[in-house]
Amino acid sequence: MWDYSDTVKEHFFNPKNARAMDDADAIGDVGSIQCGDALRLTLKVDDSNETITDAAFQTFGCGSAIASSSVLTEIIKGKTLDEALTVTNQDIADQLDGLPPEKMHCSVMGREALQAAVANYRGEVWQDDHEEGALICKCFAVDAVMIEDTIRANNLRTVEDVTNYTKAGGGCSACHEGIEEILTTVLAETGEAFAAQASRKKLHEEKTPKLPGKGLSNIERIKRIERVIEAVRPQLQRDRGDVSLVDVDGDTVFINLVGACSGCQMASLTVSGIQQQMIEDLGEFVRVVPVPAGSAAGAAA
Amino acid sequence: MSGSMKGIYLDNNATTMVDPLVVEAMLPYFTEQFGNPSSIHSFGNQVGRTLKKARQQVQSLLGAEHDSEIIFTSCGSESDSTAILSALKAQPERKHIVTTVVEHPAVLSLCEYLEKNGHTVHWLKVDKQGRLDLDVYAEILTQHRDDIAVVSVMWANNETGTIFPIEEMATMASDAGIMFHTDAVQAVGKIPMDLRYSNIDMLSLSGHKLHAPKGVGVLYLKRGTRFRPLLRGGHQERGRRAGTENVASIIGLGKACEMASEKMDFENNEVKAMRDRLQKEILAAVPHAFATGDVENRLPNTCNIAFEYIEGEAILMLLNKAGIAASSGSACTSGSLEPSHVMMAMEIPYTAAHGTIRFSLSCYNTMEEIERVIEAVPPIVAQLRKLSPYWGENGPIEDPEKLFAPTYA
Numbered sequence: 001m002w003d004y005s006d007t008v009k010e011h012f013f014n015p016k017n018a019r020a021m022d023d024a025d026a027i028g029d030v031g032s033i034q035c036g037d038a039l040r041l042t043l044k045v046d047d048s049n050e051t052i053t054d055a056a057f058q059t060f061g062c063g064s065a066i067a068s069s070s071v072l073t074e075i076i077k078g079k080t081l082d083e084a085l086t087v088t089n090q091d092i093a094d095q096l097d098g099l100p101p102e103k104m105h106c107s108v109m110g111r112e113a114l115q116a117a118v119a120n121y122r123g124e125v126w127q128d129d130h131e132e133g134a135l136i137c138k139c140f141a142v143d144a145v146m147i148e149d150t151i152r153a154n155n156l157r158t159v160e161d162v163t164n165y166t167k168a169g170g171g172c173s174a175c176h177e178g179i180e181e182i183l184t185t186v187l188a189e190t191g192e193a194f195a196a197q198a199s200r201k202k203l204h205e206e207k208t209p210k211l212p213g214k215g216l217s218n219i220e221r222i223k224r225i226e227r228v229i230e231a232v233r234p235q236l237q238r239d240r241g242d243v244s245l246v247d248v249d250g251d252t253v254f255i256n257l258v259g260a261c262s263g264c265q266m267a268s269l270t271v272s273g274i275q276q277q278m279i280e281d282l283g284e285f286v287r288v289v290p291v292p293a294g295s296a297a298g299a300a301a
Numbered sequence: 302m303s304g305s306m307k308g309i310y311l312d313n314n315a316t317t318m319v320d321p322l323v324v325e326a327m328l329p330y331f332t333e334q335f336g337n338p339s340s341i342h343s344f345g346n347q348v349g350r351t352l353k354k355a356r357q358q359v360q361s362l363l364g365a366e367h368d369s370e371i372i373f374t375s376c377g378s379e380s381d382s383t384a385i386l387s388a389l390k391a392q393p394e395r396k397h398i399v400t401t402v403v404e405h406p407a408v409l410s411l412c413e414y415l416e417k418n419g420h421t422v423h424w425l426k427v428d429k430q431g432r433l434d435l436d437v438y439a440e441i442l443t444q445h446r447d448d449i450a451v452v453s454v455m456w457a458n459n460e461t462g463t464i465f466p467i468e469e470m471a472t473m474a475s476d477a478g479i480m481f482h483t484d485a486v487q488a489v490g491k492i493p494m495d496l497r498y499s500n501i502d503m504l505s506l507s508g509h510k511l512h513a514p515k516g517v518g519v520l521y522l523k524r525g526t527r528f529r530p531l532l533r534g535g536h537q538e539r540g541r542r543a544g545t546e547n548v549a550s551i552i553g554l555g556k557a558c559e560m561a562s563e564k565m566d567f568e569n570n571e572v573k574a575m576r577d578r579l580q581k582e583i584l585a586a587v588p589h590a591f592a593t594g595d596v597e598n599r600l601p602n603t604c605n606i607a608f609e610y611i612e613g614e615a616i617l618m619l620l621n622k623a624g625i626a627a628s629s630g631s632a633c634t635s636g637s638l639e640p641s642h643v644m645m646a647m648e649i650p651y652t653a654a655h656g657t658i659r660f661s662l663s664c665y666n667t668m669e670e671i672e673r674v675i676e677a678v679p680p681i682v683a684q685l686r687k688l689s690p691y692w693g694e695n696g697p698i699e700d701p702e703k704l705f706a707p708t709y710a
Contacts, residue, residue, distance in 0.1 A: 033651045058690035060610065
């Protein structure tokens with residue numbers, strides 16, 4: 001089971017302020033039974049100075065959800081609403097002497113319940129701005145939504161990029177497969193294919209070696225590209241699709257996917273498959289980019 | 302465990318205690334007879350003979366026709382991977398797999414991975430009791446008979462204990478000319494089997510589920526079944542699984558299989574009686590609780606009870622404090638966002654799926670222990686329900702939508 005701190009266990013076995021409060025001045029409900037975590041935070045507030053005079057909770061959830069709720073009520077009692085709002089989820093986790101990475105969302109839920117309760121007291125509508133995805137990197141507790149957003153915001157291309165921006169994947173390497181899947185999906189949104197780079201940068205090899213394929217004549221190069229396209233067509237036609245070559249610009253090969261292929265979820269897989277085949281046949285790196293039929297290479301970029 | 306009270310272990314589907322007699326049988330093979338069975342000298346060849354005996358002990362429990370049908374591996378997962386990948390490699394023209402949505406991750410994750418890499422997987426669904434629809438299965442076999450490389454279906458489900466009609470399904474596959482593999486990790490030692498009279502081509506078992514140590518498993522491979530090894534290298538296991546034999550553990554597994562044959566009746570009578578009493582008394586004492594799975598057709602040692610409106614990990618922590626070990630299908634115990642895929646496949650509502658607890662017994666449990674668990678469970682459930690915002694004074698709140706309305710769902 002989890003390696004919970006003694007403080008977490010203490011707050012779970014003997015939770016503080018666990019009760020329904022019938023005459024609450026503020027109620028903050030967060031979570032849902034689907035996720036397996038739900039918390040109701042109730043507050044008594046002194047109107048004259050907006051001070052929290054009492055706090056109570058009811059929680060449906062695991063050990064750390066109950067412990068986070070319990071410690072939260074202890075932290076905020078006696079604070080003004082504004083002071084309470086400065087409490088972060090890290091404060092909650094710290095007060096519990098830490099939480100396992102998979103369980104940090106329990107502390108987040110505590111903070112959100114607090115925001116919801118304060119909004120309720122002030123007659124405001126609290127909007128949840130936190131979307132949580134499946135935990136991808138367990139070493140640094142980074143979830144899928146965080147990785148997706150960071151890739152989009154920064155145009156990331158490689159697992160190494162993702163590690164540099166989010167730390168995800170910088171530890172045990174177990175989540176690299178998951179990160180590559182996210183990269184493939186997100187890049188496919190803009191019609192780009194994810195190209196797996198060779199593993200980590202070699203310490204003794206800073207410069208990329210010259211690839212043998214650079215010696216091909218332009219004619220020979222285009223011929224080979226066409227040959228790869230021709231080779232995959234029968235397979236795509238079987239699935240009522242097709243592919244044609246649009247243009248070649250430097251190391252970028254523009255292709256057009258039609259019929260059942262275009263827009264299909266498998267499109268990105270098809271594109272990466274073609275790209276892989278071309279890289280092997282040409283002996284050089286090329287990026288395969290799907291574009292609408294007839295578009296000029298420049299317009300696609 | 303608390304105080305001087307001895308812990309009560311009801312998590313035998315996760316792993317079992319190694320029987321002291323098994324340990325005793327293994328010990329000489331660490332220090333006295335440590336030789337490599339491949340060696341010519343007397344340190345080694347003695348060991349080779351004992352491996353043969355262990356192979357026959359496994360053969361006997363499974364009712365296999367030949368001892369050469371037993372391949373020792375490192376675990377159940379390795380056996381599963383070997384079986385499925387072998388079927389695909391040996392029949393490259395066949396790219397389809399048939400399996401169920403309630404398999405153990407050893408099969409489930411592998412099939413998902415193969416699906417991503419261009420294979421077609423036919424996922425058999427289950428009904429609310431966790432049962433398969435054999436008409437759907439028959440239809441798939443008929444429609445794709447030339448494309449299916451292998452059918453892989455677990456003999457018994459690890460979470461609910463539900464038993465699938467494996468022998469019938471194997472015969473159906475055989476009639477269609479399709480290989481059949483079963484992950485029998487939970488079934489071996491609890492259900493009598495006679496593989497020589499079945500159409501099962503491959504079967505996986507794991508040592509540590511039947512009182513042998515962790516780190517040893519078996520792949521049963523019926524004579525004549527086409528095969529490709531997963532690990533290539535030395536000639537061990539007739540070249541079907543390279544790597545120096547885990548001698549002591551194999552000897553332990555042989556001994557454990559021999560003992561499992563002897564205890565089969567006890568398992569299906571005494572252990573079953575303890576399980577039945579545990580379930581009956583808990584359900585009588587705790588409102589808003591029910592047993593999941595096909596309760597009429599289960600492993601004799603397993604029951605899975607859903608406690609509504611509370612969460613499994615919290616139950617486990619309080620049980621653990623009371624000296625009782627069990628396991629849960631809640632999302633929190635695994636660190637994922639969804640409750641167990643088995644509970645979701647059976648459409649157990651979220652209000653109950655997060656609160657499922659599996660009690661899995663063994664022949665080492667006593668009725669006295671079971672009575673103590675029956676005493677301990679109701680107050681634990683009541684204590685957590687008192688904390689739950691979904692629970693009112695004496696029962697679930699009537700209109701959760703109105704009374705408890707979180708900002709996001």
